[in-house]
Structure formats: structure tokens, C-alpha cells
Amino acid sequence: xxxxxxxxxxxxxxxxxxxxxxxxxxxxxxxxxxxxxxxxxxxxxxxxxxxxxxxxxxxxxxxxxxxxxxxxxxxxxxxxxxxxxxxxxxxxxxxxxxxxxxxxxxxxxxxxxxxxxxxxxxxxxxxxxxxxxxxxxxxxxxxxxxxxxxxxxxxxxxxxxxxxxxxxxxxxxxxxxxxxxxxxxxxxxxxxxxxxxxxxxxxxxxxxxxxxxxxxxxxxxxxxxxxxxxxxxxxxxxxxxxxxxxxxxxxxxxx
Amino acid sequence: xxxxxxxxxxxxxxxxxxxxxxxxxxxxxxxxxxxxxxxxxxxxxxxxxxxxxxxxxxxxxxxxxxxxxxxxxxxxxxxxxxx
Numbered sequence: 001x002x003x004x005x006x007x008x009x010x011x012x013x014x015x016x017x018x019x020x021x022x023x024x025x026x027x028x029x030x031x032x033x034x035x036x037x038x039x040x041x042x043x044x045x046x047x048x049x050x051x052x053x054x055x056x057x058x059x060x061x062x063x064x065x066x067x068x069x070x071x072x073x074x075x076x077x078x079x080x081x082x083x084x085x086x087x088x089x090x091x092x093x094x095x096x097x098x099x100x101x102x103x104x105x106x107x108x109x110x111x112x113x114x115x116x117x118x119x120x121x122x123x124x125x126x127x128x129x130x131x132x133x134x135x136x137x138x139x140x141x142x143x144x145x146x147x148x149x150x151x152x153x154x155x156x157x158x159x160x161x162x163x164x165x166x167x168x169x170x171x172x173x174x175x176x177x178x179x180x181x182x183x184x185x186x187x188x189x190x191x192x193x194x195x196x197x198x199x200x201x202x203x204x205x206x207x208x209x210x211x212x213x214x215x216x217x218x219x220x221x222x223x224x225x226x227x228x229x230x231x232x233x234x235x236x237x238x239x240x241x242x243x244x245x246x247x248x249x250x251x252x253x254x255x
Numbered sequence: 256x257x258x259x260x261x262x263x264x265x266x267x268x269x270x271x272x273x274x275x276x277x278x279x280x281x282x283x284x285x286x287x288x289x290x291x292x293x294x295x296x297x298x299x300x301x302x303x304x305x306x307x308x309x310x311x312x313x314x315x316x317x318x319x320x321x322x323x324x325x326x327x328x329x330x331x332x333x334x335x336x337x338x
Contacts, residue, residue: 009269009273010266010269010270045262045265046266047266059266061262061263061265061266101266102266104265104266104269104275104277105262105265105275105277105293106265106275106276106277106278107261107262107277107278107291107292107293107294108262108277108293217257217258217259220260234290238293239260239293239294240260240262240293241258241259241260241262241263242259243257243258243259
């Protein structure tokens, strides 16, 4: 493990929690110090392994929420019946160690210098995490690619990274839709993302946009079908499904 | 159990194949549909990990871990490769 990792081979290593950020009452960002990190691309994820004293272990995948070059961070949503997320969001402390491997994935990734088409980001709930990495990477790289984010949340307090998203400018447009509860005087969208909202909020297919869709499986299926219906070629719609709610490694509050 | 997609097994695939595979192209041996592994339908605890074709639903790959050894069944795939 110590600097001897074979290129391309994934090895488990021990990271140290350097910071914990409460994003919403049920969502926490965990910033990690990873001694032997090869560097990641925007949109990739990592696997976390927790091992109990009796040897039982559970693995989950979590999208990397930070941009390439930033300290590795994951954003975890607490699911009360999960095996892993209650520990990560409730008990984990700064200074604790966490076993992980990564970065993982080469499909759901965005490279600023490779793709110049307008960027269409669509997130459901904690599916925002890898898209936040893409947004930050876009900013850090000085990319001017026109970008829209459609972000579906249950309610305004459930919006993850809200302060950061509200400050987006320089060619990034953020469109919220709140599915369960809207605050008084809410002028944004209400309800689930549907064909009408997609038609209104997405880049026209004629501009050759590239779309990244991330969230619960049902959200991703609806959105991906809708985009293809609007003329997006399937190869320009990149998807990542979290299950009912959870991470790419299964329903346990991941992102 | 809810279906995920091939992104969910990026780590497992890298463990088995020794390289990034979610961006590889798999062709279904049953219906002939081809697409990125990331877009396949994945059930994580089926038991074992079951990967199905998004077009026809047929089983493409099965992974079962037995005493730390990955047992891999790729019979449902016609081809698996880059590009």
C-alpha cells in the first residue's frame, strides 16, 4: 500500500477524517486526508469499507463531492435503516480513520478540456454530490462552457450545498424544484421533474449539450428518458443511479 | 430490490479486471445491444452481484465472492472491450 500500489489496481487504504460539515439535518460532508491518493476526475466515486469488531464488513460507494485537486470529500445522507450511513453521519469524528479505495469510474466523469458542449446537470437529492465536483472543476479550470443545473429536492432545507449553489454565476444557472414542500412565496418550480420542466429548463439538443443525471433510480430513468425524448442522443446522457436513495454502491445514504 | 447501474460496481470491476471498466462497451449475447458497462442494470445483493442488459433484461455478468475469491460468470456477454 505504501507507495507501491500497482497502477490501475485498487487498494484499500486508510484515510483520516479532517473535517465534518453538516449540509442539512440529515446530510453531512466528510473531508478526508488520504495519504496515497492518485488524484481524481470530476464525477468519480470511491468505496468505503467499515469493519465491525467481529469481522463483519460492509462496503458502500460514495461520489467524490470535491473537485480534482481539492481534499477528497464525500457527502453522505443519513438513512435510519442503513448499515453504514448512520455511523458516517452520526458517530464519525474528526481524526477518526476510514478505510477506502478509489478513485473509481471512467464513464460518469467530466473533463473541462475534453468537452465543450453546454453542460446540462440534473440532480435528485444527494445525487448533487458528483455534479458539485463537476461545477467546482468547471470553475477551477476557468471553463466558460454554459451550464445549467436542475436540482430536485424534497424541500428548501433539504437542498444540499445551497449557499454554494446560490452563489453560482459566471455562466451557471441553477434551477430548483421542490417536490414535497415549498416555502411561502416560493417562485421556483414545485413537484417532480417532468417532461414539461425538462423542455423548459434544458439546453436544446441542437446545441449538442452533454447531460449528467444523478440521483435515485426512478429520477434518473424519468430524466434520461425525457432528455432522449427531447432529442438528446443516448451517448450524450450520462447517468448514475443510487437506488431508492443511497450511493452508487447501494441504498445507504451515499451520493 | 432496486436496480442500480454499472457505476455501482466500478470498484468490483476494477478489482476483477485490473483496470477501469465502467466506460468499456459490453455487447449482450442475447439481443446484441451494445453500450457502456455503466449503463447496465445492476442488482448488488441478488445474492451476488447480477448485471443485466438494459435492452432485453438478460443476465450479462454474475459476480460472487466466496472466501475472498471473486467468482466471475461472463457467459451472457458476446463481447466486452474498449470503444
